[in-house]
Amino acid sequence: MLITCPYCGPRDVIEFTYQGDGNRERPQPASQDLDAWNAYVYDRLNPAGDHNEIWQHSGGCRAHLRVVRNTITHEILSTAFARGGHKSADNRAEGRS
Amino acid sequence: MAEQQLPERQSPLEPEYHPGSHGNFEHGVDVILSETRPGSILQLAAWPGEEKRLIEIIRKVTGLALPDGAGGGVSNGTRAVFGFASGKFTVVDEAEGLAQAFAGSITPAIGTLTDLSHGRTAIRIAGPKAEWVMAKFFAIDFALPAFPLGAGRSTNHHDIFAQIQRSGADQFDIYVFRSFARSFWKALCHASEEVGYEVQ
Numbered sequence: 270m271l272i273t274c275p276y277c278g279p280r281d282v283i284e285f286t287y288q289g290d291g292n293r294e295r296p297q298p299a300s301q302d303l304d305a306w307n308a309y310v311y312d313r314l315n316p317a318g319d320h321n322e323i324w325q326h327s328g329g330c331r332a333h334l335r336v337v338r339n340t341i342t343h344e345i346l347s348t349a350f351a352r353g354g355h356k357s358a359d360n361r362a363e364g365r366s
Numbered sequence: 367m368a369e370q371q372l373p374e375r376q377s378p379l380e381p382e383y384h385p386g387s388h389g390n391f392e393h394g395v396d397v398i399l400s401e402t403r404p405g406s407i408l409q410l411a412a413w414p415g416e417e418k419r420l421i422e423i424i425r426k427v428t429g430l431a432l433p434d435g436a437g438g439g440v441s442n443g444t445r446a447v448f449g450f451a452s453g454k455f456t457v458v459d460e461a462e463g464l465a466q467a468f469a470g471s472i473t474p475a476i477g478t479l480t481d482l483s484h485g486r487t488a489i490r491i492a493g494p495k496a497e498w499v500m501a502k503f504f505a506i507d508f509a510l511p512a513f514p515l516g517a518g519r520s521t522n523h524h525d526i527f528a529q530i531q532r533s534g535a536d537q538f539d540i541y542v543f544r545s546f547a548r549s550f551w552k553a554l555c556h557a558s559e560e561v562g563y564e565v566q
């Protein structure tokens with residue numbers, strides 16, 4: 270499996286670290302909304318198909334990335350720097366590898 | 367006036383650094399390994415949007431003009447610079463004191479400077495089989511069109527993080543953590559045995 274880092278280009282998956290579901294929305298640290306925290310910690314879509322994910326190119330430029338990966342085929346549909354803040358599955362043309 | 371006493375520089379590779387020809391060299395030596403021991407190794411980082419200003423500062427201080435593009439770099443024999451991540455650059459000088467030369471120019475609004483002169487070890491591999499040996503270590507393309515002269519790459523070998531700059535058509539400079547340098551060096555020597563190597 271190859272992931273195309275926006276900085277480094279295509280690299281083997283061994284250089285990357287998975288950092289979890291990219292759909293999670295973290296509540297404000299002071300939030301006491303238990304449902305929101307429960308959703309953040311436990312609720313996962315677990316789709317058979319395209320999935321928003323956060324990865325870090327930990328063995329390369331160390332950038333945090335938003336990646337859309339197909340969980341059935343492992344095809345990487347898009348990659349983008351995470352610092353843009355947008356959700357890439359809804360915005361797949363941007364940063365498409 | 368008393369003469370200034372400078373401490374003797376020691377190499378972390380010393381116990382495993384054996385000048386001479388090794389391995390399968392009966393038909394010639396196909397790679398040359400050496401430690402370049404630069405006096406200054408710096409890491410410069412620009413805040414997002416400040417990259418161009420930092421690149422201009424690097425040009426003013428070192429005389430090296432960074433080419434556009436991710437991983438772009440240039441070297442002139444005594445100094446070298448290359449991008450290793452977005453907005454981040456490694457700058458190397460044979461001489462000590464490069465951090466002081468940058469002092470004052472990289473303001474907190476532009477970015478940061480980290481002096482890694484004592485934190486990294488620089489290893490050079492050169493020769494007709496340099497690409498071949500490097501390709502056994504790192505899962506990246508070392509062919510000249512994919513990895514042009516002067517360019518830099520960030521990758522790793524068995525969790526030893528490495529920054530690599532192509533400093534010649536068949537020459538690479540590898541920057542590794544100094545604490546892992548001897549282990550990396552031993553592995554590189556083993557990998558070079560099949561082609562015959564010389565340590566200089």
Ligand SMILES: [Zn+2]
Pocket residue numbers: 274275276277278326329330331332
């Ligand atoms: Zn990268």
